[in-house]
Amino acid sequence: MAKTLVIDPVTRIEGHAKITIYLDDAGEVQNAHFHVTQVRGFEKFCEGRPFHEMPSLMARICGICPVSHLLASAKACDGLLAVRIPVPAANLRRILNLAQMIQSHALSFFYLSSPDLLLGMDAEPAARNLFGVAQQQPQIARDGVRLRQMGQQMIEMLGGKRIHPSWVVPGGVNAPLSAEHRDKILAMIPEGITTVQRTITWFKGVIEKYAPEIQTFSRVKTLFMGLVNGDGNLEFYHGYLRLGDAAGNIIADHLDPVAYQDYIGEAVEPWSYLKSVFYKPQGYPAGIYRVGPLARLNVVNACGTPLADAEMPFFRTLDRQSSFHYHYARLIEILHGFEKVQELLHTPDILSQRVRAEAMPNSNEGIGVAEAPRGTLIHHYKIDDNGLITHANLVIATGHNNLAMDRSVYEVAKEYVKSAHMNEGMLNRVEAVIRTFDPCLSCSTHAIGQMPLQLELIAPDGTVVETLAR
Amino acid sequence: MILVIGYGNPLRGDDAIGQVLAEQLASRFAPELLQTLPCFQLTPELAQPISAAAAVLFIDADIQLTPYTVLYQTVQPEPSGALVHHVTPGSLLTLATQLYGRVPPARLIRIGVPYLEYSAELSPSLREYVPHFLDYAEAILRKWL
Numbered sequence: 001m002a003k004t005l006v007i008d009p010v011t012r013i014e015g016h017a018k019i020t021i022y023l024d025d026a027g028e029v030q031n032a033h034f035h036v037t038q039v040r041g042f043e044k045f046c047e048g049r050p051f052h053e054m055p056s057l058m059a060r061i062c063g064i065c066p067v068s069h070l071l072a073s074a075k076a077c078d079g080l081l082a083v084r085i086p087v088p089a090a091n092l093r094r095i096l097n098l099a100q101m102i103q104s105h106a107l108s109f110f111y112l113s114s115p116d117l118l119l120g121m122d123a124e125p126a127a128r129n130l131f132g133v134a135q136q137q138p139q140i141a142r143d144g145v146r147l148r149q150m151g152q153q154m155i156e157m158l159g160g161k162r163i164h165p166s167w168v169v170p171g172g173v174n175a176p177l178s179a180e181h182r183d184k185i186l187a188m189i190p191e192g193i194t195t196v197q198r199t200i201t202w203f204k205g206v207i208e209k210y211a212p213e214i215q216t217f218s219r220v221k222t223l224f225m226g227l228v229n230g231d232g233n234l235e236f237y238h239g240y241l242r243l244g245d246a247a248g249n250i251i252a253d254h255l256d257p258v259a260y261q262d263y264i265g266e267a268v269e270p271w272s273y274l275k276s277v278f279y280k281p282q283g284y285p286a287g288i289y290r291v292g293p294l295a296r297l298n299v300v301n302a303c304g305t306p307l308a309d310a311e312m313p314f315f316r317t318l319d320r321q322s323s324f325h326y327h328y329a330r331l332i333e334i335l336h337g338f339e340k341v342q343e344l345l346h347t348p349d350i351l352s353q354r355v356r357a358e359a360m361p362n363s364n365e366g367i368g369v370a371e372a373p374r375g376t377l378i379h380h381y382k383i384d385d386n387g388l389i390t391h392a393n394l395v396i397a398t399g400h401n402n403l404a405m406d407r408s409v410y411e412v413a414k415e416y417v418k419s420a421h422m423n424e425g426m427l428n429r430v431e432a433v434i435r436t437f438d439p440c441l442s443c444s445t446h447a448i449g450q451m452p453l454q455l456e457l458i459a460p461d462g463t464v465v466e467t468l469a470r
Numbered sequence: 471m472i473l474v475i476g477y478g479n480p481l482r483g484d485d486a487i488g489q490v491l492a493e494q495l496a497s498r499f500a501p502e503l504l505q506t507l508p509c510f511q512l513t514p515e516l517a518q519p520i521s522a523a524a525a526v527l528f529i530d531a532d533i534q535l536t537p538y539t540v541l542y543q544t545v546q547p548e549p550s551g552a553l554v555h556h557v558t559p560g561s562l563l564t565l566a567t568q569l570y571g572r573v574p575p576a577r578l579i580r581i582g583v584p585y586l587e588y589s590a591e592l593s594p595s596l597r598e599y600v601p602h603f604l605d606y607a608e609a610i611l612r613k614w615l
Binding site: 111145163 | 564570
């Protein structure tokens, strides 16, 4: 008899989602979907707000990656002002972004995914969390806590607070970096590098244990997209967009991020509030692609820092279609983050007092693009002549990955879910493929056109009195 | 050094009382005697400063207590729940032991609050009690010092 399995909620991710697995009469998986069950709607309710509020407003989209939204939003506002911000300001924004990469990647790898990797996909659910890791592998837990702490301390020293710092503003940042904070951040770097290298060494030593998952997680074939700098190297703040495949072939290069609508499309599916983003030249849904750490390292020529680049030969031996390798890519990006912060803090004018370009609005449209921990983030604003927002479109990193996540749950469910021999570990593997993407679902759902909506009026006794739908 | 961790959501009205008290207690003590960590919620990263402290005082709002009353209790290490985003004072003590080999004495002040509605401020009635709560917490801390 046909049956439907529901995993609700999906655990150890950011935000709210469920997975539905449809079994046919023989108990085999016929289809599966990944449903994002929350709507944020920032694109709509920011209409009418003064544009200079947008960075602070948009930072509230998320408590894990607020810096990403601050930066993309501020860059969009830079476009509205039509200014080129001072170089020290751009570098300070870069350092803030790198600090966020470090803390967010640490959260994803150590807090959310390491329980599966260290304790096993079939471990007891009650123990399959950071506390379980602390009990069995305290060094790894300690390292994860310390890396996250370091990233957050850097953000606090730069921006004034760890979550929703208000330091990034249209035109630059609102205060220069002090010598004291520069020196404190520099003092953290050696420990940060040693800590993440310890985890990389451990992870590379055990990666073969996950061969079945690596193979299953590679069944969804996609392109990959990320920002690169002028040398084709890893770039999180400002550059060109590049699309490539897992073999390292470049499909499209030097794409102007501001012209994103020429090559990126957004579609809506009835099973999720999350938009499905696709590469327009290949149409929908064939234009499926991924973003984030795996995608970035697949499309770059190099990371551009020596220790991270030393990891790339091994990385390139892996099956880079497999979403499992997001984990290793995340660790490489943490390592790169520490190296790049160190490099930027040694630039001669990093303590410059000139960190903001002042102007009135000079354009009615601004687009800001930056790499968030989870992938490419786009903020697109239009304003009226009074500087009030008339339109906002956000293309969130997790949205770029929506099609790939949806297909991935189907492929993994097909491999592991057998109705005749059901166990919790099978369902955990379906969740685990979602965790490789490190989705940020609170960030990801806003609006496109008119949202499908169903309202139920429910009496105190639970009876549904009336239903309205569109 | 004694550590004060006051936590709560500053956008949910009186839930912010823990943060407010932690912020204001800092000015009543020399910095070498007291470290305060106002925070939105308890997270695993707090295990490290907890393990290094001589003693820890947690401060939190509690909608289930009679408003404006205070409950003062000892915190013992306890097993964690399955969800890392619902970390408790007791589970942080356990984590401090597991990761850093040390757990200090710990207490919790629970403050009964009337309102957890969307607001960036404490309710006026609770705000009137803030000096009283500060004096109460200060007296506890001075006994420890």
